[in-house]
Amino acid sequence: MIFYRLFLCLGMCCLFGNAFAQSANSLSGTISDEQNQSPLIGATLYLTDLKRAVTTDVNGHYLLQDLPRGRFLAEVRYIGYVTKAQAISINGATTANFALAPSVTEFRAVVVTGVGRS
Numbered sequence: 001m002i003f004y005r006l007f008l009c010l011g012m013c014c015l016f017g018n019a020f021a022q023s024a025n026s027l028s029g030t031i032s033d034e035q036n037q038s039p040l041i042g043a044t045l046y047l048t049d050l051k052r053a054v055t056t057d058v059n060g061h062y063l064l065q066d067l068p069r070g071r072f073l074a075e076v077r078y079i080g081y082v083t084k085a086q087a088i089s090i091n092g093a094t095t096a097n098f099a100l101a102p103s104v105t106e107f108r109a110v111v112v113t114g115v116g117r118s
Contacts, residue, residue, distance in 0.1 A: 027094050028063040031056050031076055034099040043078040043100070047088075076100060 031043040039060025046053040047064070049072045054062045067090050074096065076084045081100040088096050 025067040025069050025090050025092060025094070026063065026065045027067060027074075027088065027090055027096060028061070029095050029097040030060045031062065031078070031098045031100065032060050033081075034101045037099070040078045040081070040100060043076060043081075043098075045098070046075045046077070048073045048075060 027045075027047075031040045031045065032038060033040060039058070040056060041058050041060065043056045043060070043062075044053055045056075045062050045064070047067075050067065052064060052067070054064050056062045069091050071087055071089045074086050074088045076086075076098045078100055080102060082103045084098055084100055086096075086098075088094065
């Protein structure tokens with residue numbers, strides 16, 4: 001009977017200990033402009049493997065909490081900038097900063113022709 005209680009207590013400790021260990025993993029950092037290092041407000045960081053996303057605040061900071069430990073693909077997006085994809089290893093409180101390069105989109109000339117009737 002004592003062995004059964006000891007085994008049950010040890011099993012519960014392992015189960016809850018693992019749950020608390022997973023919640024300690026987080027990812028934080030800043031997303032900024034590559035040219036002038038200004039913060040990108042509202043930029044999106046998306047962990048594709050986990051289907052979790054976060055947007056930056058007014059200072060370009062982001063924080064994702066309660067992440068599992070492991071290696072994941074992060075995609076960083078912002079309108080008018082080149083999307084950046086990078087593998088990130090999360091183990092405890094992890095910091096990853098990103099600098100995005102502006103993208104240039106050029107369009108071909110548009111010719112408008114009109115025909116009038118009288």
